[in-house]
Amino acid sequence: xxxxxxxxxxTIADLAAIDADAQRIAEVAASTWREIYAVLSPVxxxxxxxxxxxxxxxxxxxxxxxxxxxREDALRPGEFAALQQVLSQQTSTHVAAANGALLxxxxxxxxxxxxxxxxxxxxxxxxxLPADGPAVPGTRG
Amino acid sequence: MNxxxxxxxxxxxxxxxxxxxxxxxxxxxxxxxxxxxPGSGKTTxxxxxxxxxxxxxxxxxxxxxxxxxxxKMLRYQxxxxxxxxxxxxxxxxxxxxxxxxxxxDLDRVLRRIVGEVEAHxxxxxxxxxxxxxxxxxxxxxxxxxxxxxxxxxxxxxxxxWQATTFLIGEYLTELDPNPVFTVAxxxxxxxxxxxRNSVVRKMEVTKMRGQRTLPGLHTFRISAAGIQVFAPAPxxxxxxxxxxxxxxxxxxxxxxxxxxxxxxxxxRGYSLLIAGPSGSGKSTLAxxxxxxxxxxxxxxxxxxxxxxxxxxRGPVLADLVGSDRIxxxxxxxPDLSVEAITRLLLAEIHRLKASRVVIDSLSGFELALAPTxxxxxxxxxxxxxxxxxxxxxxxxxxxxxxxxxxDLRFSPYGAAFMTDAIIVQxxxxxxxxxxxxxxxxxLRGSDHSNELRLFHIDRDGIKIGAMVAGREGLLGGQPxxxxxxxxxxxxxxxx
Numbered sequence: 001x002x003x004x005x006x007x008x009x010x011t012i013a014d015l016a017a018i019d020a021d022a023q024r025i026a027e028v029a030a031s032t033w034r035e036i037y038a039v040l041s042p043v044x045x046x047x048x049x050x051x052x053x054x055x056x057x058x059x060x061x062x063x064x065x066x067x068x069x070x071r072e073d074a075l076r077p078g079e080f081a082a083l084q085q086v087l088s089q090q091t092s093t094h095v096a097a098a099n100g101a102l103l104x105x106x107x108x109x110x111x112x113x114x115x116x117x118x119x120x121x122x123x124x125x126x127x128x129l130p131a132d133g134p135a136v137p138g139t140r141g
Numbered sequence: 142m143n144x145x146x147x148x149x150x151x152x153x154x155x156x157x158x159x160x161x162x163x164x165x166x167x168x169x170x171x172x173x174x175x176x177x178x179p180g181s182g183k184t185t186x187x188x189x190x191x192x193x194x195x196x197x198x199x200x201x202x203x204x205x206x207x208x209x210x211x212x213k214m215l216r217y218q219x220x221x222x223x224x225x226x227x228x229x230x231x232x233x234x235x236x237x238x239x240x241x242x243x244x245x246d247l248d249r250v251l252r253r254i255v256g257e258v259e260a261h262x263x264x265x266x267x268x269x270x271x272x273x274x275x276x277x278x279x280x281x282x283x284x285x286x287x288x289x290x291x292x293x294x295x296x297x298x299x300x301x302w303q304a305t306t307f308l309i310g311e312y313l314t315e316l317d318p319n320p321v322f323t324v325a326x327x328x329x330x331x332x333x334x335x336x337r338n339s340v341v342r343k344m345e346v347t348k349m350r351g352q353r354t355l356p357g358l359h360t361f362r363i364s365a366a367g368i369q370v371f372a373p374a375p376x377x378x379x380x381x382x383x384x385x386x387x388x389x390x391x392x393x394x395x396x397x398x399x400x401x402x403x404x405x406x407x408x409r410g411y412s413l414l415i416a417g418p419s420g421s422g423k424s425t426l427a428x429x430x431x432x433x434x435x436x437x438x439x440x441x442x443x444x445x446x447x448x449x450x451x452x453x454r455g456p457v458l459a460d461l462v463g464s465d466r467i468x469x470x471x472x473x474x475p476d477l478s479v480e481a482i483t484r485l486l487l488a489e490i491h492r493l494k495a496s497r498v499v500i501d502s503l504s505g506f507e508l509a510l511a512p513t514x515x516x517x518x519x520x521x522x523x524x525x526x527x528x529x530x531x532x533x534x535x536x537x538x539x540x541x542x543x544x545x546x547x548d549l550r551f552s553p554y555g556a557a558f559m560t561d562a563i564i565v566q567x568x569x570x571x572x573x574x575x576x577x578x579x580x581x582x583x584l585r586g587s588d589h590s591n592e593l594r595l596f597h598i599d600r601d602g603i604k605i606g607a608m609v610a611g612r613e614g615l616l617g618g619q620p621x622x623x624x625x626x627x628x629x630x631x632x633x634x635x636x
Binding site: 041042043044045046047048113114115117118121122124125 | 205215229235
């Protein structure tokens with residue numbers, strides 16, 4: 001399911017494949033999250049996005065223990081610096097995998113609450129992706 | 142100077158029945174309040190109207206303020222058929238104002254709303270809930286004037302931006318001196334009325350500037366399709382030429398001898414009441430009426446309130462129902478009102494272009510109604526008959542009548558006066574047998590037989606026999622003079 005999540009996840013995996021360093025991938029990941037936040041918070045409220053993000057971190061950290069240390073920071077709506085910090089300390093393959101899993105969990109969770117099709121519909125405008133041109137990290141949020 | 146008045150366009154709300162209650166629709170650019178207690182359907186009504194009004198060119202903005210978490214609102218609202226996912230973020234935009242409202246600064250809330258309105262140029266704006274805005278305003282030591290100014294400015298701004306606006310508010314009461322009631326052009330109340338164990342949803346439009354709304358409480362129902370309002374059906378008195386035309390076009394009853402007794406059958410557009418005690422053959426006669434119509438290629442609609450409608454219908458009617466020659470109206474809803482049945486019947490009449498309608502029986506109908514509607518049964522029934530006949534249908538109703546031999550009654554509801562024709566069935570005792578008689582008691586504007594005729598029911602239906610000659614006091618149930626001829630006339634063997 002979650003074709004939008006897969007699309008976003010794939011572009012980050014692409015970055016890992018072309019040997020971008022972890023720092024760069026973490027930047028793109030955080031910037032993507034800021035976009036997701038910007039797109040969703042008007043609709044489901046800042047509190048709604050933050051609650052889902054926290055829950056996703058909680059669920060993903062079993063498979064990716066590095067995410068455990070992000071939790072504190074996740075209490076502040078729209079704040080993804082801690083995630084970026086944690087991700088940038090991993091290997092590029094790890095970053096892509098951990099962030100991809102987090103993204104999928106998040107979309108699954110949202111999909112289970114407001115349906116997959118509405119989730120897709122809302123995330124369609126997240127476009128901070130290399131396919132649109134060179135990714136410019138951290139310009140939103 | 143020639144004064145040309147501003148034209149107020151009416152918008153279709155997309156809620157079946159609501160446009161009629163609003164007197165033709167919702168005035169464009171009006172500032173409205175949807176009020177009612179929690180759970181009364183305010184958010185659903187707002188969403189249904191929003192999806193109807195929104196277009197990609199002129200979208201709708203739905204501001205959520207504290208209150209119900211938007212995640213849950215989306216989760217539940219998307220269950221309705223009108224919720225079109227593809228319109229979200231295109232024609233329909235949700236904007237959460239929780240942060241702005243939490244600041245307690247109404248100016249900031251207003252600025253944010255105005256900013257979004259400027260950005261999107263919406264045709265419709267919704268603020269859910271308005272109470273949250275007010276609480277936010279009061280929470281930070283704001284005065285009452287703050288709220289009033291907020292409402293006035295919001296109303297003015299939205300109208301100048303040509304947006305039709307809806308505030309959704311709970312816990313408001315009509316006695317509350319809330320300024321919103323003054324500012325609003327339209328106020329729609331949603332209520333849940335409790336009577337004994339039954340709850341019925343009702344809607345009232347207490348204010349709608351410039352519109353001739355239908356006064357009173359109108360029942361509505363929430364189903365998967367959304368809200369449906371049961372506005373009173375229009376009633377038009379038939380013209381004299383139409384009446385004359387109908388007299389010429391008689392509907393056969395499916396019992397040839399009865400047609401003769403009725404001077405050729407039931408005039409088209411007439412209502413007929415078949416009254417009689419339990420088991421006397423009312424439903425059988427009504428079924429014959431339907432089957433006769435089907436034989437002539439006519440379609441019909443039936444509202445059956447018997448406990449086992451399928452068993453009572455018999456195989457012929459069941460086939461006709463199966464092949465959609467006869468439409469069946471759902472009579473099982475717990476919040477049933479006469480208006481709802483009228484609307485459902487009219488919808489089926491239009492769908493099937495039906496000319497015959499059967500309501501079997503009025504006694505079952507009354508029992509099926511939500512208790513709160515039973516007090517007004519007579520009035521409502523009269524409107525039902527008028528609206529069905531003015532739609533051109535001929536209506537046959539059956540009515541259970543307790544056999545009383547001390548007086549002559551036709552209906553427990555005084556339904557007799559409101560119908561154009563009456564056939565009464567009774568039991569009489571002859572030679573230790575229970576025999577049935579029937580008579581055409583009334584047929585407005587037409588000659589009809591005045592005979593009391595014996596009849597019996599066999600596999601082929603109703604067979605009308607001879608008059609009961611040589612006896613009197615039949616309506617007392619125990620005819621006084623004895624003749625043995627009577628029973629043999631209708632083929633009853635003597636012991």
